[in-house]
Amino acid sequence: MAEMWINMGPQHPMTHGLWNLRIKVDGEVITDAMPEIGYLHRGMEKIFENKTYVQIGPLTDRLCYGSSFTWNHLYCMTVEKLMGLEIPERAKWIRVMAIELQRIASHLMWLAAYAADLGLLTGFVWAMRDREIFLDLLQALSGSRLTYNYARIGGVAADLPPDFERDCLRAVDYFERKLKEHENLYNGSKIFKMRTVGIGILKREEAINLGVTGPTLRGSNAKIDIRKDQPYEVYDEIDFEVACHTDCDCWARYIVRMTEMKESCKIIRQTLQKMPKGPVRVKTPMLAPSGDAIGVVEDPRGEGMMYLIGDGTDRPYRLKVRSPLFVTLSAAKPMLLGYKVADVVAIMGSIDVCMGETDR
């Protein structure tokens, strides 16, 4: 059979962002794969070295725009560790609540894009409709639908607006009912199951050695979640389960994300109950001390990390961003070998690509 290299990208409906997947096919079967990235490289790390700590805040939103609050929060947490700041209790609980609202919105965006790729357009419309409700809540908190800049160094920007608890609980109740409808749609669809069960298998040891984290790893039978292993903010005072599945295929990753959405609803309810009263922000110094600090969080896509080196001025000396998808994308090749060209969309969609953080 004739072997040839095919370029899927940078403009392709599957890509959700700009990257190029070069696959070598022998007929219909894939024999080699090489992802190519860099089409969205903006030189964020160089820009960070030229701006003050306060000016960097809105730029961190644009790192991964699918889940922008997590990067905002990660940056603020890292700078607070470097400066040795202790933030008020109420700010920590509000941050956790906003992180979980963002996690649900991010997973719904993934679900909409995945359903649209696999041809299940009803899933696209339903997921976007439910995502709008969470975007409305986040807009009430911060003023913007997509890039919030709500977490600030020293706490959060402002307290909760009036009646926010009532609206948030209503939204979470509504969403838990609707999630059952979503599950019926996908679990009952024979075509969706045929396209995801047994496709894109990545075994546990190989996944850990390749550096894969997040729902892709938890779908490969590894119960590893930063919120439980190295709790930050107030996650050690909240009761929730880590989603994990034993099959290592696309169906497992789908189930892991649906379970994570349910667990996020539980976490939001607990934060609303247990939130104490008090201030939401402390005053921060202009200059940061010399030294370094790391911050690690559980992004909806995996383990996000920032390594910050300060040098006594009001600008960072080096701010390095670890993006979970940078590493998961490099693990595309073992997931793709041996499958057919039509499976590429299902496999690459299940790792939830968002190129903003990969290319920085």
Place this chain on the structure above:
Amino acid sequence: MDMSKQIGTVMLMKSKDFLAWFDDWFGRIMKKGVIGRGLDVLLTDFWTWARVNSIYPLHFGIMCCALEMGAASASRFDAQRLGVIYRSTPRQCDLLLVNGPVSKKLRPDLRRLYDQMAEPKWVIAMGECAISGGPFWQSYSIVQGVDKFIPVDVYIPGCPVRPEAMLEGFMKLQDKIRATKKGVLTEERV
């Protein structure tokens, strides 16, 4: 005479030469002649109505504004009521929506996508990054504005652009198409 020789030899022509001969004669009668101008006066309103209500953008998302583009085609904002249907290949599109910063690595590929689209075609620069480089204007790897290498028709400011603003941008493009009133056959203003 010139014409009789041409009619005589048309039977012996190769297909490439036949097409060139046909284009030449068709152009003389339709595009520059009376028949072409007459048809244009009758039909331009119809063509304009068809173009305005069926703008097909390309399935091309660069950065955050692409998520708002996706939200605009969902049920709350519903771009499809304006006739907007996304197509995956540039040969079938009339609109190139540039919704993010263009890096130097992407620049030749984006120009190639623009060249692959057939006339008539329009370009919308959506968001600050496409207009002028946005928050990344200082960067070493960003082209400061997409209008440095592609002609732009409508600029939509915002960071990110709200879906309502994007729909207004489409309506401004519709106004622009109506105001242009270019004839299809003669390519002159009617």
Place this chain on the structure above:
Amino acid sequence: MESSSNRVEPVGKKELSQLVSGFERKLERELPLSIGPDLTEIAVKREGLVSARCNKESILKLARLLRDKYGFEHLSLISAVDWRDRFELVYHVRSYANYCMMEIKVPVPKDDLEVYSVTSIWKGANWHEREAYDMMGIVFKGHPDLRRILLPEDVKYFPLRKDFQLTEED
């Protein structure tokens, strides 16, 4: 060998401090004996974080020891820093079973930019090293495919070096 197959189930933060402080003290005692004078300044920074400084000749030996004997199976990050008189590579590796992260700083002199690649030990280091080459110009010996990853292939400069200034160019 402590590996992830016999790890304990996740527990809360308060019980962690009793479990893991023994492991970090063990690392602090045993690693200098195994690696020798190339490993310096090993210290337990806080619960769950051990930092050390290692010369670039011994980085492969240290990496193999960490993965095989102590269960550090996940490489989180390789950062490259330009300190004006030298470069520095910072490796962050994590052991899931022992809830511990190790930070290893490797100085790279400006006149000898070659370092051994750790892709043979942790395959996840592949793209991190390509990025360090792309942004700073550090060359990794033994890397399977060392070429630029984020910038176009024909670019001649290394942008994250401190002598490269951002200009308002066209």
